[in-house]
Amino acid sequence: MAFLFNIIERLFKRSGIEAGGGGDRWKGAAVLTAPQQQTLAARGASKARAAALYLNTALGNRIVECLASALVGKGWQARPQHPDPAERRALSEAFEAVTRPIMLPLARGVVRDGEAFVQLVVGEGGTFRPKLLAADQIDPSLTRDLGNGARIVAGIEFDAADQVVAYHVLRDAPGTPFATYSAAVRVPAQDMLHIFDTLFPGQVRGLSWLTPVLLKLRDRDEASDAMLMQLKVASLITGFIHDPDGSAAGFAAEDGTMNVALEPGAMRILPTGADVTFSQPGQGLAQAIEFLRAQDREIAAGVGLTFEALTGDLGEANYSSARVGMLEFRRRAEAMQQNLIEAQFLRPLWKRWTDVRALAGELPVTPTDLADYHAVRFVAPGWAWVDPQNEVTADVAAIAAGLKSREEVVAGRGRDIDELDEERARDTMRPQAAEVPA
Incomplete structure (x- = not known):
C-alpha cells in the first residue's frame, strides 16, 4: 500500500519550474537550443x-x-x-x-x-x-x-x-x-x-x-482525402446473404442463375435460417467531420487567422464573435503592415528611388530640395466596414469630440485625404442637373 502511495505522490507532485524539468513526459519533445x-x-x-x-x-x-x-x-x-x-x-x-x-x-x-x-x-x-x-x-x-x-x-x-x-x-x-x-x-x-x-x-x-501548421496541414489534407474515399466506397451498398443449406436462399431464378436485383416494392421469401444484411455507409462521419473542424481551428490559430477566414464557414458565427475575431486579426495584420511592408520595403525603396531620380537629373539635387522629396507618408489599405452605419456614426462622434482627426479616419479607410477633399470639391462645384419640366 505504501509503495502504491509513493507512486501516486510522484505522479501528482509538482515542484520548481516544470518547463525546465525532466521526466518521461518531456521525452521526445522538440527544443530550440540554437x-x-x-x-x-x-x-x-x-x-x-x-x-x-x-x-x-x-x-x-x-x-x-x-x-x-x-x-x-x-x-x-x-x-x-x-x-x-x-x-x-x-x-x-x-x-x-x-x-x-x-x-x-x-x-x-x-x-x-x-x-x-x-x-x-x-x-x-x-x-x-x-x-x-x-x-x-x-x-x-x-x-x-x-x-x-x-x-x-x-x-x-x-x-x-x-x-x-x-x-x-x-x-x-x-x-x-x-x-x-x-x-x-x-x-x-x-x-x-x-x-x-x-x-x-x-x-x-x-x-x-x-x-x-505544415505537418498538421498535410495530415489534415490526407485525412480529408481518406474520408472522401471511404465515403465513396461505403456508398456502394453491399448485401450479404447468409444461406445455411446452400439453396440460394430464395434468390435462384428459373434458369438457375442468382437474381439479387434490388427493385422498388420487391418481395422475397427466405427459407428458414437464411437472412440478408446490408452495409451501413456513413457511420461515424458526423464525428469525423467535427474532429476535422477542431483541426481547422488549430490550424487557424497557428497562422493567426480566424476559423471563419480560414474555412469560409460562417455557420456558427454571429456578429459579435465575428467582429471580435476580425479586430484581433486586424491588430496583427496592422503590426505586420507597419513593420514589414512599410519599414522594410516602402520606406527604403522610396529613399533609393528619389536618390536615383535626383542623380539622373529628374529631381533637384540641392540638399534642401532633396529633403522635401525624401519626406513621405504611406497609407495602408483600408479595411472593409463590418457595420457601416454604426462605424461611420462612431467616427463622426470621435471627430466631433476631438478624439480623432479627419485625416486619421480617412487614412484608416485606405484613402488619401487630399484626393477625398478634391473629389468633394468637384462634387460641390458640379452644376446640378436641370429640372425637366412636367
Missing part, C-alpha cells in the same frame, strides 16, 4: 513544403492568400510631403506605378517562403526598376568566414560590426529553364531589400509563416 542555426537549417525544407501545400491544398492556398491580401490589400498609397501639390501628385502616381506590379507577389513570398528579396536595378540613363527575386536566388549554400570578423551566412554578407553589407545572388533562380550554374554575384546592400519577420535576435533568413 534558434538562429535551427531556423536557418529548417528554412529550405519548410519553404518547399509550404509551396507544395499552397498549390496542392485548399487550406494552404487560403492561408497564403488571406495573409497576403491583409498585408497589401488593394495597394498602399504614397503621400509625399513636398510643398507643391502638383509635384506631390506626380511623385505619388509615379511611385505607385513602380511598386504596384510586385506588391502582391512580394506579400505571397513573405508569407509562403518566409522572406522576399527585391533587387533595386538601376539601368542606363537612370532607369529604376525593383526586381523581385526568388528566395533561393540569394545563395543559401554560401556560408564562409571572410576573416577579421566578416562572414557570409546563407548568401548574406556581414561586416565585423554585424551589419549587412552585401547579398550574393545567383544569376538564375534554382530550377529556372535553361539555367546554367555560375558563381553568385555580389550585390551591395544598398541595392537589395530583404523583407522578413525576425523571430529571434540574430536570425539571418526568414521562416515560412506556415511552419507551425
Whole structure:
C-alpha cells in the first residue's frame, strides 16, 4: 500500500519550474537550443513544403492568400510631403506605378517562403526598376568566414560590426529553364531589400509563416482525402446473404442463375435460417467531420487567422464573435503592415528611388530640395466596414469630440485625404442637373 502511495505522490507532485524539468513526459519533445542555426537549417525544407501545400491544398492556398491580401490589400498609397501639390501628385502616381506590379507577389513570398528579396536595378540613363527575386536566388549554400570578423551566412554578407553589407545572388533562380550554374554575384546592400519577420535576435533568413501548421496541414489534407474515399466506397451498398443449406436462399431464378436485383416494392421469401444484411455507409462521419473542424481551428490559430477566414464557414458565427475575431486579426495584420511592408520595403525603396531620380537629373539635387522629396507618408489599405452605419456614426462622434482627426479616419479607410477633399470639391462645384419640366 505504501509503495502504491509513493507512486501516486510522484505522479501528482509538482515542484520548481516544470518547463525546465525532466521526466518521461518531456521525452521526445522538440527544443530550440540554437534558434538562429535551427531556423536557418529548417528554412529550405519548410519553404518547399509550404509551396507544395499552397498549390496542392485548399487550406494552404487560403492561408497564403488571406495573409497576403491583409498585408497589401488593394495597394498602399504614397503621400509625399513636398510643398507643391502638383509635384506631390506626380511623385505619388509615379511611385505607385513602380511598386504596384510586385506588391502582391512580394506579400505571397513573405508569407509562403518566409522572406522576399527585391533587387533595386538601376539601368542606363537612370532607369529604376525593383526586381523581385526568388528566395533561393540569394545563395543559401554560401556560408564562409571572410576573416577579421566578416562572414557570409546563407548568401548574406556581414561586416565585423554585424551589419549587412552585401547579398550574393545567383544569376538564375534554382530550377529556372535553361539555367546554367555560375558563381553568385555580389550585390551591395544598398541595392537589395530583404523583407522578413525576425523571430529571434540574430536570425539571418526568414521562416515560412506556415511552419507551425505544415505537418498538421498535410495530415489534415490526407485525412480529408481518406474520408472522401471511404465515403465513396461505403456508398456502394453491399448485401450479404447468409444461406445455411446452400439453396440460394430464395434468390435462384428459373434458369438457375442468382437474381439479387434490388427493385422498388420487391418481395422475397427466405427459407428458414437464411437472412440478408446490408452495409451501413456513413457511420461515424458526423464525428469525423467535427474532429476535422477542431483541426481547422488549430490550424487557424497557428497562422493567426480566424476559423471563419480560414474555412469560409460562417455557420456558427454571429456578429459579435465575428467582429471580435476580425479586430484581433486586424491588430496583427496592422503590426505586420507597419513593420514589414512599410519599414522594410516602402520606406527604403522610396529613399533609393528619389536618390536615383535626383542623380539622373529628374529631381533637384540641392540638399534642401532633396529633403522635401525624401519626406513621405504611406497609407495602408483600408479595411472593409463590418457595420457601416454604426462605424461611420462612431467616427463622426470621435471627430466631433476631438478624439480623432479627419485625416486619421480617412487614412484608416485606405484613402488619401487630399484626393477625398478634391473629389468633394468637384462634387460641390458640379452644376446640378436641370429640372425637366412636367
